[in-house]
Amino acid sequence: MASTERTFIAIKPDGVQRGLIGPIITRFEQRGFKLVAIKLVTPGKEHLEKHYADLAGKPFFPGLIEYMNSGPICAMIWEGREVVKTGRILLGATNPLASAPGTIRGDYAIDVGRNVCHGSDAVESAEKEIALWFQESEIVSYKASQFDWIYEKPASSLEIHYQPPSLNIKFIPPICTASLQHHTISVAPVPSMNTFRVLKTAVTDVAATTTQPGATTARTGVLNLSKGFTLQTPNFLAPTSRGVVPHLSPDNLEKNTGVEGVFVALEDFIEKAPQRIPPLYTYPSTLRSFISLPPSTFLLLSPRRSPGITCPKANSDANLSILTSVGFRDLPVKDYVSAVIRLEPDIVLGITDVANTVSPGKNRVQKMVMRTEKWLDELLGKVYAGDDATDEKKKLPAVFAPILSLEKERQRFYLSHLVENVEKLSGLVFTATESVDVVPAELAGLPKLQSDVMGGPHQILEMVGRGVDLFNVGFVGTMTDAGIALHFTFSADDGVEGNDEGEKLELATDMWDARFATDLSPLEEGCECYTCKTHHKAYIRHCLEAKEMTAWVLLQIHNLKVVERFFGGVRGSIEEGWWEKGRRGFGRKYKRDMPVGTGLGPRLRGYQYKSVGGEGRLNEPAYRSLDSGDEDGL
Amino acid sequence: MAQQKAALSFELVAKCSVTRARASTMVLPHGPVELPMFMPVATQASLKGLTPEQLESLGCRLCLNNTYHLGLKPGQATLDAVGGAHRLQSWNHNILTDSGGFQMVSLLKLAKITEEGVRFLSPHDGSPMLLTPEHSMSLQNSIGSDIMMQLDDVIATTSPDKERMVEAMHRSVRWLDRCIEAHKYPEKQNLFCIIQGGLDLDLRRECVKEMVKRDTPGIAIGGLSGGEEKAKYCAVVRTCTEMLPDMKPRYVMGVGYPEDLVVSVALGADMFDCVWPTRTARFGNAVTSRGTLNLRHASYAADFSPVDENCGCPCCRSKEDGGLGVTKAYVHHLTGKETAGAHILTMHNVYYLLDLMRNARKAIIAGTYPSFVKEFFGKIYKYDKAEYPIWAVDALKTVGIDLAEA
Numbered sequence A: 001m002a003s004t005e006r007t008f009i010a011i012k013p014d015g016v017q018r019g020l021i022g023p024i025i026t027r028f029e030q031r032g033f034k035l036v037a038i039k040l041v042t043p044g045k046e047h048l049e050k051h052y053a054d055l056a057g058k059p060f061f062p063g064l065i066e067y068m069n070s071g072p073i074c075a076m077i078w079e080g081r082e083v084v085k086t087g088r089i090l091l092g093a094t095n096p097l098a099s100a101p102g103t104i105r106g107d108y109a110i111d112v113g114r115n116v117c118h119g120s121d122a123v124e125s126a127e128k129e130i131a132l133w134f135q136e137s138e139i140v141s142y143k144a145s146q147f148d149w150i151y152e153k154p155a156s157s158l159e160i161h162y163q164p165p166s167l168n169i170k171f172i173p174p175i176c177t178a179s180l181q182h183h184t185i186s187v188a189p190v191p192s193m194n195t196f197r198v199l200k201t202a203v204t205d206v207a208a209t210t211t212q213p214g215a216t217t218a219r220t221g222v223l224n225l226s227k228g229f230t231l232q233t234p235n236f237l238a239p240t241s242r243g244v245v246p247h248l249s250p251d252n253l254e255k256n257t258g259v260e261g262v263f264v265a266l267e268d269f270i271e272k273a274p275q276r277i278p279p280l281y282t283y284p285s286t287l288r289s290f291i292s293l294p295p296s297t298f299l300l301l302s303p304r305r306s307p308g309i310t311c312p313k314a315n316s317d318a319n320l321s322i323l324t325s326v327g328f329r330d331l332p333v334k335d336y337v338s339a340v341i342r343l344e345p346d347i348v349l350g351i352t353d354v355a356n357t358v359s360p361g362k363n364r365v366q367k368m369v370m371r372t373e374k375w376l377d378e379l380l381g382k383v384y385a386g387d388d389a390t391d392e393k394k395k396l397p398a399v400f401a402p403i404l405s406l407e408k409e410r411q412r413f414y415l416s417h418l419v420e421n422v423e424k425l426s427g428l429v430f431t432a433t434e435s436v437d438v439v440p441a442e443l444a445g446l447p448k449l450q451s452d453v454m455g456g457p458h459q460i461l462e463m464v465g466r467g468v469d470l471f472n473v474g475f476v477g478t479m480t481d482a483g484i485a486l487h488f489t490f491s492a493d494d495g496v497e498g499n500d501e502g503e504k505l506e507l508a509t510d511m512w513d514a515r516f517a518t519d520l521s522p523l524e525e526g527c528e529c530y531t532c533k534t535h536h537k538a539y540i541r542h543c544l545e546a547k548e549m550t551a552w553v554l555l556q557i558h559n560l561k562v563v564e565r566f567f568g569g570v571r572g573s574i575e576e577g578w579w580e581k582g583r584r585g586f587g588r589k590y591k592r593d594m595p596v597g598t599g600l601g602p603r604l605r606g607y608q609y610k611s612v613g614g615e616g617r618l619n620e621p622a623y624r625s626l627d628s629g630d631e632d633g634l
Numbered sequence B: 001m002a003q004q005k006a007a008l009s010f011e012l013v014a015k016c017s018v019t020r021a022r023a024s025t026m027v028l029p030h031g032p033v034e035l036p037m038f039m040p041v042a043t044q045a046s047l048k049g050l051t052p053e054q055l056e057s058l059g060c061r062l063c064l065n066n067t068y069h070l071g072l073k074p075g076q077a078t079l080d081a082v083g084g085a086h087r088l089q090s091w092n093h094n095i096l097t098d099s100g101g102f103q104m105v106s107l108l109k110l111a112k113i114t115e116e117g118v119r120f121l122s123p124h125d126g127s128p129m130l131l132t133p134e135h136s137m138s139l140q141n142s143i144g145s146d147i148m149m150q151l152d153d154v155i156a157t158t159s160p161d162k163e164r165m166v167e168a169m170h171r172s173v174r175w176l177d178r179c180i181e182a183h184k185y186p187e188k189q190n191l192f193c194i195i196q197g198g199l200d201l202d203l204r205r206e207c208v209k210e211m212v213k214r215d216t217p218g219i220a221i222g223g224l225s226g227g228e229e230k231a232k233y234c235a236v237v238r239t240c241t242e243m244l245p246d247m248k249p250r251y252v253m254g255v256g257y258p259e260d261l262v263v264s265v266a267l268g269a270d271m272f273d274c275v276w277p278t279r280t281a282r283f284g285n286a287v288t289s290r291g292t293l294n295l296r297h298a299s300y301a302a303d304f305s306p307v308d309e310n311c312g313c314p315c316c317r318s319k320e321d322g323g324l325g326v327t328k329a330y331v332h333h334l335t336g337k338e339t340a341g342a343h344i345l346t347m348h349n350v351y352y353l354l355d356l357m358r359n360a361r362k363a364i365i366a367g368t369y370p371s372f373v374k375e376f377f378g379k380i381y382k383y384d385k386a387e388y389p390i391w392a393v394d395a396l397k398t399v400g401i402d403l404a405e406a
């Protein structure tokens, strides 16, 4: 925070040749920063290689050195409070196309390879670069006469600098995702990359679907995320609300569930903006740290909850209309894109422009496609922006592109856009079930995420059969809130053919039922979850009756365990070759529908609460006055 | 009076040489507990969304259940069928239950008290019900609590009706006799008497004499924390502890503010319970070494410091330290919206009070309780002595601590 912080700024050969030295210096001067060293140099390859030492070995490295060595460079040192960060803001995003107008690159540059200037990305690297480019004697120390007109004294300690979080961009070459390989090929994953490998595709009864083998049959795979997470697929993500898996404090999530990934919506964190900067944007660390996510759980960031709640206000080109606990508001697309870099999620979803009508007109559909494409490009631009900032500790998030529900022609058009960008995509996300079938061969090797599963295990199995790899299991929360305990298993048991729906097993049980009042057995015999190992039905039923929050905590722990086991079974079946048998058996064994809850849910939470008025009290008061009663019976 | 059976052993570990503070160890049927201690209240056999595992991890070894509530849900028949409250909630540590009568007092209009017992309408179906000392014992025997409380005739200490107060005190003594008579398992459950007598110190003294004669394994001071002046509260506690035998645990009922605890310990009390720290968590209130903070306030929206820098609870401890590293801002973000926010603060608040008493105990044993008290008040009021509550300053003076001193 010292007003003597220094940064190294260089105007690259293209900037010098184009006569931009003056305008660039002007920007720093006008902002109030102090120039303490400047020179025009052609330092030579060796020096430049030292400067970019972190990037040595990257495929673009020779080209970069070549470019930097193509003419004189204007090297400068600027001084001032937070000049490193602010300098980067003045320069704009590394990729000029992603830079905001008003920034140097936003105003003067187009291509990443000709982005006119360089600025240190951190205080430490500034020190290194200054030492490399300047002798101590070249740096001038003086007091600028304007100093007191720029800095308050004493320096105020509580400045909040909100900067669009575009600053810590790093340059890692386009990721090679999606290598579609069949029947177990082991390629050691590069740790800094997001990769997905198909391990095995299921042996199917239907031989017809061989044109896109990876896409249309059940498959197992392994998703490696750049920050070191490895996920076996098919698998699930737990939905969150305001950053928590409902009912579970982070310690419970870590200790008592096997949840490997969570689905977090940015709209849960930005309610009062833009009147006020969302606190999360000023948080000095990552989103995972803010929500105390267990270190072994990966974080998927989505702009909206899934399923999203339709907003009365339409999206615009620049804004997404969202719902927060204090009402509807706009989420600027650029904020989301910036947040993606700053909050360091492991997976990030592209933004879908969903129309707020059930059957949008032709023009609206057209707009939807265009916006979704444009927003995806903005996101990819931001994620892959970078030329000189290197920070190996920071890893790129895996970008999952949305698949829309479109009629054939338009879909082809949209998908071709994704195919063009396939190298930058790490996955696909969709909501409508049938969308999965349109995925072209070029994209078939990407993992596919269904962003809201509200149905249950039968729906999951159907989608696994169509090649879906990841599921955001919204139905689990619904069941938990209803006081229902899941108990289904995916096994090699073929079931009995022709079983009547009535004879089939229940998928779950309503724990409000009075028959459990003194039942000391666990929710599910043999279940290894904390709830089943420690507690019995009678307690859970008691806690439900007594409206004690612990009821839902215990149910959530168990229900997530059931889902975890279920996916384990599905993966095993594909690996071991009994997928078809297991799927058939599951259909024969279990009822189609979940039981309907009879009890009251937990207290309504946050955004779910909608006061309609005139609904009457949910709960009768527990006490009544003796005076109002009838004592005759005594 | 016949020697009462006790299902506990009580060992006095240390006494403060200045104040009346005591450090002791009490061995109960479900294991030892160290006094002084705070007991969180799991009203309906569940502590505000925490699992018994979480409660245990905070270091709690004795918590409360409310007889009245368990009598309604799940009900006595279920409790018998399940095998008691420990079994019901899978809690292998100790449980203390109240008599069920206090709930009536807090809602006095709802109950009528006669010599027979407390009459009220069932909140279930509105049918008239009667809670007698015998019924209370029977319920607490079904619950199987390690410490059970006598049914007492408790009226608000602020009541101006002296005659009624005298009657209530004497009735409480008579009801204790009926409780002792009705208690089925004195060899595995400890029945504590409750001293009544309002704010009248002579009445309290008389009650102490009568109650002590009955030689219960532990003694509670009841009828307080009903909104009386703090100075009068302290006078009652001091008057009672003065006369109580050294070798029995002393439990002041319904007290849970940190300052009350620290002062009451100095006055010679050992055990406390209160719903406040857990109830208030739901409204975003954090009990901290710098006072109570309402984290719902907008000023915490971007406060990225832990709930309490000095706290070692799983929520406040940093991630590097194996904790969750929860910030005030995150609690602010969750409060009132997601129950997990309440769980987090409940964990913190319970831990804070348990730890406050653990540290008090350490200080008593180390012979440094007076300086512990001074530091405690100093931190809350930033050593601004003008801000110290007068009642606390006065009460501590009577036991040899002068907060005004440097």
Ligand SMILES: [Zn+2]
Residues within 6 Å of the ligand: A523, A524, A527, A528, A529, A530, A531, A532, A533, A557, A558, A559, A561
């Ligand atoms: Zn279970």
Ligand SMILES: [Zn+2]
Residues within 6 Å of the ligand: B307, B308, B311, B312, B313, B314, B315, B316, B317, B348, B349, B351
């Ligand atoms: Zn804490």
